[in-house]
Amino acid sequence: MLPNADLFPNLLPTVLVAAGALVTLALEPFLRTNSKHSILPWIAAFFLIAAGASLVLVVPGNIRTIIAMNSVRQALLLALLACGLLGIAGLSTQLAKRRFAGGEAYALLLLSLCGSMLMVQSIDLLALFVGMELSAIPIYALVGMHRRSTEANEGIFKYFVTGSIFGAVFLYGGALWYGATGSTSLFAVALPSRELLQMAGLVLVVFAMLFKAGAAPFHFWVADTYTGASIPVTGFMSSTVKIGAITALATIYAHVNQPAFGNLPLVIIVVAILSLLIGSFTGLAQTRARRMMAFSAVGNAGYLVLALLLPAPSTALPFYLITYALASALVLAGLSALAGVEEQDDDFGSLRGMARANPFLGSVITLALVSLAGLPPVAGFIAKFGVLAGVFASGHIALAALGMVIAVVSAGYYFRLALLLWQDPGEQATKVSGGVLLRVSLLLGAGGLLVLTAFPML
Numbered sequence: 001m002l003p004n005a006d007l008f009p010n011l012l013p014t015v016l017v018a019a020g021a022l023v024t025l026a027l028e029p030f031l032r033t034n035s036k037h038s039i040l041p042w043i044a045a046f047f048l049i050a051a052g053a054s055l056v057l058v059v060p061g062n063i064r065t066i067i068a069m070n071s072v073r074q075a076l077l078l079a080l081l082a083c084g085l086l087g088i089a090g091l092s093t094q095l096a097k098r099r100f101a102g103g104e105a106y107a108l109l110l111l112s113l114c115g116s117m118l119m120v121q122s123i124d125l126l127a128l129f130v131g132m133e134l135s136a137i138p139i140y141a142l143v144g145m146h147r148r149s150t151e152a153n154e155g156i157f158k159y160f161v162t163g164s165i166f167g168a169v170f171l172y173g174g175a176l177w178y179g180a181t182g183s184t185s186l187f188a189v190a191l192p193s194r195e196l197l198q199m200a201g202l203v204l205v206v207f208a209m210l211f212k213a214g215a216a217p218f219h220f221w222v223a224d225t226y227t228g229a230s231i232p233v234t235g236f237m238s239s240t241v242k243i244g245a246i247t248a249l250a251t252i253y254a255h256v257n258q259p260a261f262g263n264l265p266l267v268i269i270v271v272a273i274l275s276l277l278i279g280s281f282t283g284l285a286q287t288r289a290r291r292m293m294a295f296s297a298v299g300n301a302g303y304l305v306l307a308l309l310l311p312a313p314s315t316a317l318p319f320y321l322i323t324y325a326l327a328s329a330l331v332l333a334g335l336s337a338l339a340g341v342e343e344q345d346d347d348f349g350s351l352r353g354m355a356r357a358n359p360f361l362g363s364v365i366t367l368a369l370v371s372l373a374g375l376p377p378v379a380g381f382i383a384k385f386g387v388l389a390g391v392f393a394s395g396h397i398a399l400a401a402l403g404m405v406i407a408v409v410s411a412g413y414y415f416r417l418a419l420l421l422w423q424d425p426g427e428q429a430t431k432v433s434g435g436v437l438l439r440v441s442l443l444l445g446a447g448g449l450l451v452l453t454a455f456p457m458l
Helices: 007-030 033-057 071-098 105-121 125-143 150-181 195-213 222-228 231-255 264-283 289-309 316-338 359-373 379-393 397-422 436-454
Strands: 061-063 067-069
Touching (some): 007 033, 007 105, 033 105, 071 316, 105 231, 150 195, 195 264, 195 289, 222 289, 264 289, 264 397, 289 379, 289 397, 316 379, 379 397
Antiparallel strands (some): 061 067
């Protein structure tokens, strides 16, 4: 158990992000349409940078066994803020191109980010539920932002309905956990003769977190929701929600990995295998970037779930999570500038040669795709190797071999998109302007990926 810590420094980053959401929301009605997408994103970016700077003030410890902070969570919060900055930059680019009348999307994105930050720090089921819902509810609105789009309506319907169902599943599991232990703390131990009740609650909570992580067989909402959402919203979801859900799942798994829950590793193995197979082979058949990234998210969820089998002190899981989230956010933030006004130009045919016409955007996207593919020596290779080597050392040799084969298969669709971007453009590729904030954010994100390559957390 971590020592007790003061409330203020450890919650300051989340408070600053929440303050940024309130400030942008308060200023939005007083700005003209054009100004909303040039002023509000910079205000949001300022609060995100301030929140990142405030991370130097946090101290290891827990606050009344509700939320906790350590060096790993600190790194994950920094990754969340970086992905949030990429989401804000990409969103401002898309909304400006569409001349979207409202500016509330920036506040919604920051509020969702607050929820993910709370999920990362939670060591209590009630705090985790609050973070989970705070992360999800603004995204419902962001996915359905373009109300005239059939894809957006379908995506928001599926995500809202399934999200509500699994939110109720989580609550019911939490209620069973409380009935078995008399506490909502993840450190709680079952009262005499109530071990089965605690196990039932644990299974429901884990299923809800696997849904949030987009792992198979709970992935049925991912492809349609990612395709229906705006490209930068898809990038934000694929990174921040994944960080929050997987970190919460890892926290749950670490704290309850007791002999009474001996069948839990079997559930993890089955979910990992299904996610790896579905994510890799289904991704090969996709012809749109967003849909490809959706199945990439499912496949990477398999590696992340697989990393739960590693010994508790291992840093392979958080390192993989950070590199995946940053690379995924970079790809989709870059594509938000390359796609057309209606965002239908994320099909592979329309993206052909766009990197030659826009070498900076193409280079950043290609770097991120190479990392996702696990090609050495980029950070994604180090992360994937660390997980598979740890799984092999733990005695799961067949799982490690499967992971290696799947890595080769899934690399096919990452390379396919990268090659298309750099092919001869003909006459269809055009030069685009992503704006200063997007270019600065992409540069910082790409720099962060290179820093992770040079100085891995492993």
